[in-house]
Amino acid sequence: MNFPRIDIDLAKTAHNIRQLKKLYGSQGIDIIGVTKVIGGNPIIADVLVKNGIKILADSRISNIIKMRRAGIKAQYLLLRTPALSQVQEVVIHTHISLNSELEVLKRLSECALRNHITHKVVLMVELGDLREGIMPSEMNSIVKEVLSMEGLDLVGIGTNLACFGGISPDADKMNELSSMAIRLEEKFKITLAIVSGGNSANYNWVTSSKDVGRINSLRLGESIFLGREALCRKPIPGLFTDIFTLMAEIIEAKRKPSQPYGQVYQNANGDIPKFENKGLMDRAILAIGTQDVIVSGITPKQKITVLGASSDHLLIDNTETNLKVGDTMAFDLNYSALLRIFSTPYIAKNTINQYECESIL
Numbered sequence: 001m002n003f004p005r006i007d008i009d010l011a012k013t014a015h016n017i018r019q020l021k022k023l024y025g026s027q028g029i030d031i032i033g034v035t036k037v038i039g040g041n042p043i044i045a046d047v048l049v050k051n052g053i054k055i056l057a058d059s060r061i062s063n064i065i066k067m068r069r070a071g072i073k074a075q076y077l078l079l080r081t082p083a084l085s086q087v088q089e090v091v092i093h094t095h096i097s098l099n100s101e102l103e104v105l106k107r108l109s110e111c112a113l114r115n116h117i118t119h120k121v122v123l124m125v126e127l128g129d130l131r132e133g134i135m136p137s138e139m140n141s142i143v144k145e146v147l148s149m150e151g152l153d154l155v156g157i158g159t160n161l162a163c164f165g166g167i168s169p170d171a172d173k174m175n176e177l178s179s180m181a182i183r184l185e186e187k188f189k190i191t192l193a194i195v196s197g198g199n200s201a202n203y204n205w206v207t208s209s210k211d212v213g214r215i216n217s218l219r220l221g222e223s224i225f226l227g228r229e230a231l232c233r234k235p236i237p238g239l240f241t242d243i244f245t246l247m248a249e250i251i252e253a254k255r256k257p258s259q260p261y262g263q264v265y266q267n268a269n270g271d272i273p274k275f276e277n278k279g280l281m282d283r284a285i286l287a288i289g290t291q292d293v294i295v296s297g298i299t300p301k302q303k304i305t306v307l308g309a310s311s312d313h314l315l316i317d318n319t320e321t322n323l324k325v326g327d328t329m330a331f332d333l334n335y336s337a338l339l340r341i342f343s344t345p346y347i348a349k350n351t352i353n354q355y356e357c358e359s360i361l
């Protein structure tokens with residue numbers, strides 16, 4: 001088996017999707033499956049679709065193309081506001097896009113018309129997190145314009161919180177989005193099929209709400225794949241938090257001083273490092289580095305201290321563990337680490353367990 005590699009448990013993935021569908025479904029909320037953290041991996045995307053996910057969303061068109069070429073049948077949604085330079089690809093390769101710029105919408109409309117396609121759009125509303133979104137005061141005029149654009153079908157509105165500014169999608173914010181949906185529907189005599197309240201950070205709001213109003217959609221990545229909500233990163237009861245395991249191999253294990261010796265200058269990362277002198281210690285090196293993973297985002301499953309890393313080497317304190325050359329180590333991952341791993345060709349992607357497996361909790 002190759003190292004480094006990431007083991008992906010498909011049965012646990014299927015379980016998390018079904019649980020989340022049940023949980024959110026009971027409040028009338030449909031789940032859009034967000035595939036960017038798995039780099040649009042078609043085998044995993046297939047598990048999402050086979051377990052009831054109808055819309056797959058990604059921020060990168062190349063990931064969407066990858067899944068479509070692999071024959072994964074879904075509606076594809078582009079999560080990141082299209083760049084003007086991308087509109088042709090957006091219209092051809094995706095069914096729906098999230099939008100916040102009139103200029104882009106005009107070009108999407110022209111392009112859709114030219115290609116005899118109707119492209120669906122969701123307008124993103126700014127509610128305080130200060131990433132993408134139209135200011136609420138401008139919604140009326142933009143909706144009016146979009147409704148007049150041929151080739152576009154306004155299917156919904158949405159918001160994104162807890163990403164840049166760390167602003168909570170609480171009842172106030174969700175009520176604001178809900179009322180806006182109702183107001184727009186009445187004013188323009190339209191039906192918004194999608195009112196998308198946010199992402200994995202919306203868990204606390206949903207589970208503490210009696211009535212979720214007009215919100216009927218969430219775009220979920222982290223909760224599906226890491227089994228956590230994204231406000232405090234607490235595990236969601238009944239979900240697996242260990243779908244993914246990073247495996248790396250030891251290529252050197254020796255007893256060496258704990259403190260580098262000689263003249264101290266910058267290291268590979270441009271830092272001037274400081275190490276405490278604890279005398280001789282058992283150290284080991286794993287064949288993985290900052291080119292492959294975000295070191296701060298990986299946690300050894302065993303109680304082992306990571307000493308640091310350069311581009312291709314990860315150093316650990318081997319005092320308690322006494323691992324040998326050829327031994328392997330397993331790591332848990334956070335969202336950023338997972339994202340990076342699925343963006344690199346240097347880590348093998350290895351699926352384990354079939355998604356058909358039932359009741360594995």
Ligand SMILES: *Cc1c(COP(=O)(O)O)cnc(C)c1O
Binds near residue numbers: 201
């Ligand atoms: C990444 C992303 C999501 C998914 O966020 P998670 O916290 O992983 O659920 C949802 N919406 C948008 C616009 C995104 O960019």
